[in-house]
Amino acid sequence: MEAVAAVSPGWAPGEPEQAEGAGEAGAVGEAGAAEAAAERFARACWSGIAEPGDAVAGHLVSTLGAADALRCLVDRLPAASIIGLLQDAGGDAPNDAAVEAGLERWRPRLAASSALTALRQAHRCGARLVVPGDREWPAGFAGLGPHQPLALWVRGRPNAVLGLRSAIAIVGARAASGYGEHVAMELSAGLADRGFGVASGAAYGIDGMAHRSALASSGQTFAFLAGGVDRFYPTGHDALLARIAEVGVVLSELPCGSAPTKWRFLQRNRLIAAASLATVVVEAGVRSGSLNTAAHAAALGRPLGAVPGPVTSPSSAGCHRLLREFDAVCVTTAEEVVQLVAEPAPGQFQPELRGLPALEAPQRAGPRGDVAGPVGGRRRPAEHVRVLDAVSRRALRSAEEVAQRAGLSVGSAQAALGALGLEGVVEEKDGGWRAVPAG
Amino acid sequence: MEAVAAVSPGWAPGEPEQAEGAGEAGAVGEAGAAEAAAERFARACWSGIAEPGDAVAGHLVSTLGAADALRCLVDRLPAASIIGLLQDAGGDAPNDAAVEAGLERWRPRLAASSALTALRQAHRCGARLVVPGDREWPAGFAGLGPHQPLALWVRGRPNAVLGLRSAIAIVGARAASGYGEHVAMELSAGLADRGFGVASGAAYGIDGMAHRSALASSGQTFAFLAGGVDRFYPTGHDALLARIAEVGVVLSELPCGSAPTKWRFLQRNRLIAAASLATVVVEAGVRSGSLNTAAHAAALGRPLGAVPGPVTSPSSAGCHRLLREFDAVCVTTAEEVVQLVAEPAPGQFQPELRGLPALEAPQRAGPRGDVAGPVGGRRRPAEHVRVLDAVSRRALRSAEEVAQRAGLSVGSAQAALGALGLEGVVEEKDGGWRAVPAG
Known part of the structure; x- marks a missing residue:
């Protein structure tokens, strides 16, 4: 989190909702501003850690705040402790298995986290970060x-x-x-x-x-x-x-x-x-x-x-x-x-x-157990879609690498690779996986 | 009604619903058959007397039977007596004005009734008459x-x-x-x-x-x-x-x-x-x-x-x-x-x-006070549509003749002709009416 100052203004607050009333803006104070900046940076990190539509991540971030949620992940808190925090915060807690599975999905991404790179690239191309609470948030x-x-x-x-x-x-x-x-x-x-x-x-x-x-x-x-x-x-x-x-x-x-x-x-x-x-x-x-x-x-x-x-x-x-x-x-x-x-x-x-x-039925029930919608000719479970997105036709990739690319736990990625292997759409070779061209 | 026998089989019963059970058919008897034939002939007459969709005629015929309803018309029974008959038959009676208006619509048609001609033409072209109660009635x-x-x-x-x-x-x-x-x-x-x-x-x-x-x-x-x-x-x-x-x-x-x-x-x-x-x-x-x-x-x-x-x-x-x-x-x-x-x-x-x-809204509320539906560019009251149907561009027609052709009372026809005259779509000349070509 020390890097926050370095990447401004790519990630910096554009115009927070609270700033609309001038009196309130003054009341936020310096500590508030630092907290808002940390929250902002954590949101940027999360946007690269969880795949779009991840309801467990959404729940965690909205209940604990992005920064604290990220801290749970960085500090490798066990699922039970996280559920305790969620309950303390007065929110409905997802069950233990859901949080555990979430942690397994997010950890590989955290290790390879490229939030700083992303922020620098955003700065370069003139992109701004908009987070909930900003006036611009849709x-x-x-x-x-x-x-x-x-x-x-x-x-x-x-x-x-x-x-x-x-x-x-x-x-x-x-x-x-x-x-x-x-x-x-x-x-x-x-x-x-x-x-x-x-x-x-x-x-x-x-x-x-x-x-x-x-x-x-x-x-x-x-x-x-x-x-x-x-x-x-x-x-x-x-x-x-x-x-x-x-x-x-x-x-x-x-x-x-x-x-x-x-x-x-x-x-x-x-x-x-x-x-x-x-x-x-x-x-x-x-x-x-x-x-x-x-x-x-x-x-x-x-x-x-x-x-x-x-x-x-x-x-x-x-x-x-x-x-x-x-x-x-x-x-x-x-x-x-x-x-x-x-x-x-x-x-x-x-x-x-x-x-x-x-x-x-639309895909809003979170990234696990979903179906991918009517696209692509046949309906696959969401995890299969994401694993297929993550394998290459040319390069062999380890199950761990596939998991990280797909935003899945290694176990889920292995299970999906196995199923897709039976279907003949991916194959294992020399301990790596690759996509098999259709037809 | 003496002409009934002469026009068979054009109007003759094809296959009455009751005839489906052989036992019942025998039970109908000769008197029943004569009554059915009279009813049948009266329906044929009514189909030429009332314009399609005339709810008052429909009510009269379904409550009294076609033959008795026709008798009311032939015997020039006053509206009050007809309402009495309807009430005796246990049906809801339309109000006095509706029956009176109906009688005025139907009488000109009765005078010019061409039921026999119609039946002969039907016979010639091989048309059959189907009435409610017949197996073929939709x-x-x-x-x-x-x-x-x-x-x-x-x-x-x-x-x-x-x-x-x-x-x-x-x-x-x-x-x-x-x-x-x-x-x-x-x-x-x-x-x-x-x-x-x-x-x-x-x-x-x-x-x-x-x-x-x-x-x-x-x-x-x-x-x-x-x-x-x-x-x-x-x-x-x-x-x-x-x-x-x-x-x-x-x-x-x-x-x-x-x-x-x-x-x-x-x-x-x-x-x-x-x-x-x-x-x-x-x-x-x-x-x-x-x-x-x-x-x-x-x-x-x-x-x-x-x-x-x-x-x-x-x-x-x-x-x-x-x-x-x-x-x-x-x-x-x-x-x-x-x-x-x-x-x-x-x-x-x-x-x-x-x-x-x-x-x-569809045209099911009877022939009075209706609108003619979305056809023909502008919406006219039903009676105007029917009067326009009944005037010619060439021949001058008296209000009485227009009334008979339109299936309306002379009073209604005159009122409609007056209104349409104001619109400029019909004109009166030498005591007759004709249509004015559009444009």
């Missing part, structure tokens, strides 16, 4: 409960993140048709014209068109990345993302230097859904990742819209499924998108969570 | 209450009407796109393959394609006409309707010789919705008449499906409106259409009537 994240991000890394002008309060997510397939791109463009421009921001995932296809069209209409746009904000992904959107960082906002819950993985894409989707007033899927195949964003929006009770298309077009099949199975609202114009977030007229359909089919 | 009509048809004129093989019990309505715009026609064809063929009949309105565009595709797949198909079954409409579908009369069924609640009018098209739509298990709108502009059929289906609590299309296509705008405002189910395949009528799976959307916007 209010919508509260709906995520213990799954809310531990920190947010942001590139954009000061306070630009505040625009998320009137942003609507426009998402969709990478493999978009001309029709889908045209509609994404129309909706995004229409929202910008009406003073709404446009949030999306910066992917090719619908996402990119939504961002571009908002920029072209001088609207606010917000790009949520699955990796660090210092490395733009996809690389073909380098220029687009650089432009968004300039006049809009690029955000990630992962520290600089983090690679995007399939798991992180799925978890990134929950941020898009939670930060926005509503989510609209413009075009999506039946397995499109944007359906995962839609499922998050529905589970959060946020308005969900879907744009219909020809029934003969596979690119619209996912949208039609949302209309059929998720009670998504059929939207065809920007005006109708805005109606999603307006006061419902009497007798008008009120979007709410009802009868969600089990298949599309 | 069970779905019960949902219409007093608005159910007084009789049904049918061309098709004996008992073919029974196929309606497993028929689904496929309807849509006349101005269909290639996309819409393609989808109508696919859905209709898919339903035929799965053993479902296809009901529609024989119009150009979607309707015609639905019938044709069912025929091509050797499926059962049911064409509901707005005029008599002896005069096929539209004339361009002469050959198609002749083919349907041969292997499917052509039906109308109006006696042979009746012309189709705008009012009758709207009322015909209620029969399509009521007779079918579910209604699917394939393609519809925002003012398409098929939205009226959809509104009837929704009001009857029948499953309602809508096929989405490109949001850039005006031909799909009505379908998208059904999805948004009517909670219509998005259907994209025949399989999904069948699911509309299958047992709903747990958590699946259950079509039901909720929060229908006032704009699209």
Whole structure:
């Protein structure tokens, strides 16, 4: 923690919520400021230690504070002591096994902790750290409960993140048709014209068109990345993302230097859904990742819209499924998108969570025992997805290294490697593991 | 009523419901048979006297029986006496004014009654008369209450009407796109393959394609006409309707010789919705008449499906409106259409009537004080629609003649003519009325 002063201002408080009242700001005092700085630094560390959506980490950090939670980890406190601290703090404590498993997941990351590197990289690329309590912290994240991000890394002008309060997510397939791109463009421009921001995932296809069209209409746009904000992904959107960082906002819950993985894409989707007033899927195949964003929006009770298309077009099949199975609202114009977030007229359909089919249940129950969502053709347990993210086709990696990369305990990683080995998608060789190319 | 014997078998009982048990059939006896025949003939008369959907006529006929109700009219019984008879029969009586207005609507038609002509024409074209109590009477009509048809004129093989019990309505715009026609064809063929009949309105565009595709797949198909079954409409579908009369069924609640009018098209739509298990709108502009059929289906609590299309296509705008405002189910395949009528799976959307916007309220409140539905650009009171149906651009017609053609009392017709005259859509000349061409 001695390094705190060295990395300012990359991690330094932008504008804490408390500072809004001048009197209060004075009352915080020097000790308070030091504590806030420590808390801030610990949040930065945690954002690299726990994988996105880790509910046990979220619980620990929100109950004990990030700094004390980190101290538990650094001091190698046993699970029982940590549970004692949680109970003393008056919180519900997760069970012993959950905390034990969490410690096993986090320790390998702590050893290799690159928080300082991440902070330096953030400083270099002009990224700021935003944490709960900051005025810029998106209010919508509260709906995520213990799954809310531990920190947010942001590139954009000061306070630009505040625009998320009137942003609507426009998402969709990478493999978009001309029709889908045209509609994404129309909706995004229409929202910008009406003073709404446009949030999306910066992917090719619908996402990119939504961002571009908002920029072209001088609207606010917000790009949520699955990796660090210092490395733009996809690389073909380098220029687009650089432009968004300039006049809009690029955000990630992962520290600089983090690679995007399939798991992180799925978890990134929950941020898009939670930060926005509503989510609209413009075009999506039946397995499109944007359906995962839609499922998050529905589970959060946020308005969900879907744009219909020809029934003969596979690119619209996912949208039609949302209309059929998720009670998504059929939207065809920007005006109708805005109606999603307006006061419902009497007798008008009120979007709410009802009868969600089990298949599309969103991934909010923490990183263990989850399923990875409808992406990628087949449904795998969350840990398998994360282990597959962590193995390489070329390099052999030890189970320990896989565990650290995946943010899993060594035991969990070994179990997953074994199961995936039986499936034939990974193989062991000379004591290391590697991915087996499909087909 | 002496003419009854002369017109057999055009009007003769096909197969009364009671005849199904052989013992019962014997018990009916000769007097019973004569009474049934009289009832049957009276129904045929009523089908030409009251305009479709006349709830007062429906109430009178269902409470007193068609023959006694007709006798009231022939004997010029005052409204008070008729109400007395209704009360004696144990039914709820409509108020004095409603019965009085009904008598004024029906009397001009009684004077010009062409029941015998209609029966002769029916005989000539091979049409049968089906009345409530007959085995062939569509069970779905019960949902219409007093608005159910007084009789049904049918061309098709004996008992073919029974196929309606497993028929689904496929309807849509006349101005269909290639996309819409393609989808109508696919859905209709898919339903035929799965053993479902296809009901529609024989119009150009979607309707015609639905019938044709069912025929091509050797499926059962049911064409509901707005005029008599002896005069096929539209004339361009002469050959198609002749083919349907041969292997499917052509039906109308109006006696042979009746012309189709705008009012009758709207009322015909209620029969399509009521007779079918579910209604699917394939393609519809925002003012398409098929939205009226959809509104009837929704009001009857029948499953309602809508096929989405490109949001850039005006031909799909009505379908998208059904999805948004009517909670219509998005259907994209025949399989999904069948699911509309299958047992709903747990958590699946259950079509039901909720929060229908006032704009699209269907026309089931009887012929007085109604609105004509979303067809034709502007919304007019029902009586205005019917008076416009009854005036000609060329011939001058007296208010009495207009009243008889419209199935209205002379007073109502005069009031409507006056109002329409103020609007400038009709004009009076030499004591007669005629329509003023638009523009």
